[in-house]
Amino acid sequence: MKAPICEVCLKTDGILCPADEKKLQEGIISELDVKVARLLYKLIGDVDMEFKKAVEAGDLVVIMVGEGDVPITIGKAGKNIKALMRELEKRIRVIEAADVNSPEDLKKLATDLLYPAGVFGVNIVYKPGGGHYYKVLILSRDRKKLPEKPQLLEEILSQIAGAEVKITFI
């Protein structure tokens, strides 16, 4: 299993090795990443999959994994998800990770996360004072299909994208 912490840290609890501790201090990884990585390792073990990152908002944790790694992360009949829910006392979603460098990247990610609601499009909006945010367009008729409250999804998407994300109904 590939993770943002090293194999030794995956297999132990408590303190991190100096290299991983440095990553934590510098904000390259979060406490949640460490926790989820170790839990996943306990559940899945040494298999060919990659855990990339976890983000949380409200009572939802979104776990991002490598391409094609969603089924193995979820486990048979969702057994890993159930175990993670018990340990973290949060609801869990697993999606494929993607770097967000463009509206197209964000559209792919939002399509996964917002399913079964459809994503009509993603616009990039440049602010007058500099900087930008992303506007995720959802058809009004899909509002009820959103898997979570729009505010929660905006928080999660903003963390993943590393930029502000707003959901707009059209």
Ligand SMILES: [Zn+2]
């Ligand atoms: Zn380490």
